[in-house]
Amino acid sequence: MNREILNQAVEEIRKQVPALGRTVYGKPLVYLDNAATAQKPQSVLDRVHQMNAGVNGNVHRAVHRLSEETTLWYEEARDAVKDLIGAAERAEVIFTSGTTAAINTVAYAWSSRFLKAGDVVLVSQAEHHSNIVPWQLACERAGATLRVLPVDESGQWRMDLLPQLLDERVRMVAVSHISNVLGLVNPIQEMIRQAHAVGACVLIDGAQGIVHGQVDVQALDCDFYVFSGHKLYAETGTGILYGKRRWLEAMPPFLGGGDMVDTVTFEKTTYAPLPLKFEAGTGNFIGAASLAPAIAFARSLTTPTLEENQQEIIQYLNEELRRIEGLQIYGEGPNKIPLFSFSVAGCNHGDIATLLDKLGIAVRSGLMCCEPLISSFGHTGLVRASFAPYNTLAEAEALVQGLHRVVRMLR
Amino acid sequence: MEKSIQVLEREVVEEFALFPEWMDKYEYLIEIGKSLPMIQEGNKTEENLIKGCQSRVWLHCQMEDGRLQFSADSDAIITKGIIALLIRVYNNRRPDEILSSDFGFIREIGLQENLTPTRANGLVSMIDRIRAYATQNQ
Ligand SMILES: Cc1ncc(COP(=O)(O)O)c(C=O)c1O
Numbered sequence: 001m002n003r004e005i006l007n008q009a010v011e012e013i014r015k016q017v018p019a020l021g022r023t024v025y026g027k028p029l030v031y032l033d034n035a036a037t038a039q040k041p042q043s044v045l046d047r048v049h050q051m052n053a054g055v056n057g058n059v060h061r062a063v064h065r066l067s068e069e070t071t072l073w074y075e076e077a078r079d080a081v082k083d084l085i086g087a088a089e090r091a092e093v094i095f096t097s098g099t100t101a102a103i104n105t106v107a108y109a110w111s112s113r114f115l116k117a118g119d120v121v122l123v124s125q126a127e128h129h130s131n132i133v134p135w136q137l138a139c140e141r142a143g144a145t146l147r148v149l150p151v152d153e154s155g156q157w158r159m160d161l162l163p164q165l166l167d168e169r170v171r172m173v174a175v176s177h178i179s180n181v182l183g184l185v186n187p188i189q190e191m192i193r194q195a196h197a198v199g200a201c202v203l204i205d206g207a208q209g210i211v212h213g214q215v216d217v218q219a220l221d222c223d224f225y226v227f228s229g230h231k232l233y234a235e236t237g238t239g240i241l242y243g244k245r246r247w248l249e250a251m252p253p254f255l256g257g258g259d260m261v262d263t264v265t266f267e268k269t270t271y272a273p274l275p276l277k278f279e280a281g282t283g284n285f286i287g288a289a290s291l292a293p294a295i296a297f298a299r300s301l302t303t304p305t306l307e308e309n310q311q312e313i314i315q316y317l318n319e320e321l322r323r324i325e326g327l328q329i330y331g332e333g334p335n336k337i338p339l340f341s342f343s344v345a346g347c348n349h350g351d352i353a354t355l356l357d358k359l360g361i362a363v364r365s366g367l368m369c370c371e372p373l374i375s376s377f378g379h380t381g382l383v384r385a386s387f388a389p390y391n392t393l394a395e396a397e398a399l400v401q402g403l404h405r406v407v408r409m410l411r
Numbered sequence: 412m413e414k415s416i417q418v419l420e421r422e423v424v425e426e427f428a429l430f431p432e433w434m435d436k437y438e439y440l441i442e443i444g445k446s447l448p449m450i451q452e453g454n455k456t457e458e459n460l461i462k463g464c465q466s467r468v469w470l471h472c473q474m475e476d477g478r479l480q481f482s483a484d485s486d487a488i489i490t491k492g493i494i495a496l497l498i499r500v501y502n503n504r505r506p507d508e509i510l511s512s513d514f515g516f517i518r519e520i521g522l523q524e525n526l527t528p529t530r531a532n533g534l535v536s537m538i539d540r541i542r543a544y545a546t547q548n549q
Contacts, residue, residue, distance in 0.1 A: 351487045354437070
């Protein structure tokens with residue numbers, strides 16, 4: 001497609017996202033830290049404002065009008081999520097405060113019932129700390145062990161090792177759909193199939209995956225799929241735990257409190273049916289209500305035009321980043337999303353990010369909550385530029401130009 | 412005549428004021444970083460490592476003829492520049508001289524506000540360490 005048309009399509013989207021129009025240090029903002037958190041469209045900001053300004057009754061609690069309205073918005077969001085991920089029923093969609101909370105819920109509640117001494121939890125080498133530490137804690141409690149699926153030098157899962165790594169002792173496979181460092185879409189379908197073949201349960205960390213591509217939890221047949229709202233253009237402090245009903249029914253609750261109970265006596269408490277069983281206490285009902293417009297926005301970004309624009313950005317960066325002397329990209333393959341983590345020989349990652357920032361370019365640097373992976377590359381940190389469909393090719397060009405300049409300064 | 416700490420602080424503030432653009436200020440900072448009195452490898456100890464910094468920074472200090480001698484290093488060149496700037500002003504001084512400074516010149520340059528919070532904390536930690544060395548050797 002013609003570049004003009006692509007640019008125009010992106011500009012139309014950018015108009016809906018106020019933060020993208022701001023400046024930093026007097027320069028236009030080039031926001032390339034979308035994998036950390038995405039900028040929100042006006043529709044999301046409006047929903048949050050509308051909820052705070054005129055609705056704001058506690059969800060599921062009272063019969064008065066405000067509470068009813070809140071509950072409607074809250075449950076509408078649940079429907080939107082159910083549709084987005086293709087869950088069989090809304091009861092399988094649980095609101096949490098984010099990916100981290102969702103993983104911890106499963107790592108605690110599922111493990112307390114299903115993880116026994118001598119069992120194994122399998123994670124990949126490229127997991128976010130959020131998908132490592134909760135499992136270490138669960139293994140410690142159960143007397144189980146954590147096993148690691150390595151990645152090869154281009155960052156791809158070593159699927160060839162699965163026959164050795166996946167045995168009957170493996171009860172849980174907890175892996176990311178897309179790593180926040182490598183930016184590769186992992187072969188989760190194949191992983192789920194093989195894990196199920198040995199009777200293991202599968203949790204997919206979809207914090208990045210949900211943002212880049214369609215997810216159908218029934219077609220995938222995963223047991224759990226989790227993600228955060230804030231990376232999907234929704235309000236911060238929202239997240240989703242999708243779980244198959246049979247697991248959610250069989251798991252004990254994680255947090256106890258209001259909303260998650262049926263009847264309470266001092267002798268015995270019975271729990272509310274799903275999904276409320278896992279939604280103890282007042283949830284972030286205002287944030288949750290923003291999930292519906294956020295999902296609508298995310299869907300509006302899946303046009304062929306915007307898709308082509310992103311592919312061009314990937315291709316451009318694949319070629320141009322390599323021209324920078326000493327630059328090494330981590331995570332390569334045809335399954336790449338527009339997320340590039342790299343090191344530059346002789347330059348510190350923090351220095352690069354600090355100087356790019358002064359040019360108005362926001363990138364991430366450091367260990368990115370993936371210390372085991374980045375340490376295995378022999379680094380104390382990397383630089384990461386992560387794009388959203390609202391980023392332009394011109395912004396990718398600004399990044400490359402900025403890098404040339406910064407690297408010259410640092411050497 | 413030896414310049415006082417206050418005069419040196421003023422000089423640094425004026426030098427940085429010559430660069431209106433942040434990129435140029437950083438360019439200068441990097442240049443200063445390259446002139447850092449390098450710490451001996453043997454002094455890159457756990458004790459000399461400054462906590463609270465995003466990148467690793469070592470600051471070594473020893474007393475010679477009643478004056479504090481600093482040497483340092485860091486993984487990151489910008490951090491090196493910052494510590495070199497501090498050393499340029501506070502090196503080869505008596506502890507009481509150092510303690511008489513309020514380290515306010517750093518704020519005047521605008522560096523602190525311009526650093527990311529983690530780096531700003533690192534800067535505060537470096538200043539605290541210089542003060543601590545001065546206090547111990549008083
Ligand atoms: C792959 C992955 N998993 C988990 C998380 C944690 O998400 P949150 O901090 O929103 O709970 C992130 C976010 O950085 C991520 O990228």
